Amino acid sequence: xxxxxxxxxxxxxxxxxxxxxxxxxxxxxxxxxxxxxxxxxxxxxxxxxxxxxxxxxxxxxxxxxxxxxxxxxxxxxxxxxxxxxxxxxxxxxxxxxxxxxxxxxxxxxxxxxxxxxxxxxxxxxxxxxxxxxxxxxxxxxxxxxxxxxxxxxxxxxxxxxxxxxxxxxxxxxxxxxxxxxxxxxx
Amino acid sequence: xxxxxxxxxxxxxxxxxxxxxxxxxxxxxxxxxxxxxxxxxxxxxxxxxxxxxxxxxxxxxxxxxxxxxxxxxxxxxxxx
Numbered sequence: 001x002x003x004x005x006x007x008x009x010x011x012x013x014x015x016x017x018x019x020x021x022x023x024x025x026x027x028x029x030x031x032x033x034x035x036x037x038x039x040x041x042x043x044x045x046x047x048x049x050x051x052x053x054x055x056x057x058x059x060x061x062x063x064x065x066x067x068x069x070x071x072x073x074x075x076x077x078x079x080x081x082x083x084x085x086x087x088x089x090x091x092x093x094x095x096x097x098x099x100x101x102x103x104x105x106x107x108x109x110x111x112x113x114x115x116x117x118x119x120x121x122x123x124x125x126x127x128x129x130x131x132x133x134x135x136x137x138x139x140x141x142x143x144x145x146x147x148x149x150x151x152x153x154x155x156x157x158x159x160x161x162x163x164x165x166x167x168x169x170x171x172x173x174x175x176x177x178x179x180x181x182x183x184x185x186x
Numbered sequence: 187x188x189x190x191x192x193x194x195x196x197x198x199x200x201x202x203x204x205x206x207x208x209x210x211x212x213x214x215x216x217x218x219x220x221x222x223x224x225x226x227x228x229x230x231x232x233x234x235x236x237x238x239x240x241x242x243x244x245x246x247x248x249x250x251x252x253x254x255x256x257x258x259x260x261x262x263x264x265x266x
Contacts, residue, residue, distance in 0.1 A: 050195065052197070056197025057198065064241070117192075117263055119261040120261070121261070125194060128194050129192050133192040136192075137192065137261075143239075154265040154266060
């Protein structure tokens with residue numbers, strides 16, 4: 001008899017949960033304080049967003065560096081700058097790659113300076129600047145204080161992160177590009 | 187004068203704009219300048235001498251030339 005009663009209560013309870021559960025839950029939710037909306041999650045990588053960011057970054061770069069340097073970045077993908085601590089050497093500034101020091105006469109690679117500009121102010125978002133911003137940050141830091149920037153960087157022998165063969169080809173492209181621009185002006 | 191900041195996923199973002207000769211604007215520019223430095227940002231002022239372009243790092247708003255068009259904030263360099 002007691003088993004029959006217990007079974008009946010269980011069955012009635014289950015039916016009540018199925019029948020009235022959703023409406024009761026809705027009423028309870030209505031009276032609870034609303035949770036604050038979570039901040040919008042920005043996906044780690046969105047090609048469209050990155051492309052728009054790069055376009056904006058290029059506009060900023062264009063307004064800061066010389067016309068010659070901007071054209072170099074757009075056409076070759078890097079900027080070459082002279083060292084300020086004496087003659088005969090320069091740097092190649094690639095996006096998100098080490099700064100490469102080279103001998104301006106021979107084209108010999110001197111050092112790799114590994115340096116980055118991670119934005120850690122908003123940890124939930126990407127820390128990686130658009131390519132043109134990364135190059136511009138290197139350019140401004142070098143122009144404003146070559147020694148300070150180089151002292152922050154980790155110095156390595158050439159070839160640790162960047163293929164010296166590719167850099168050699170880039171230096172040839174740079175020489176040819178400069179010659180074409182001189183010829184175009186003449 | 188414009189204060190702009192490089193931001194991941196955005197490019198540059200305008201933080202504040204005003205005339206430093208107007209005291210209200212100057213206060214706003216100084217407040218934003220300090221806020222960015224407190225966040226650890228570096229600040230550079232682009233300059234030009236004829237066709238040659240340069241940049242100067244600044245650590246205090248007083249170091250910013252009054253006629254500067256822009257101050258660019260960007261994350262500090264770290265060894266990679």
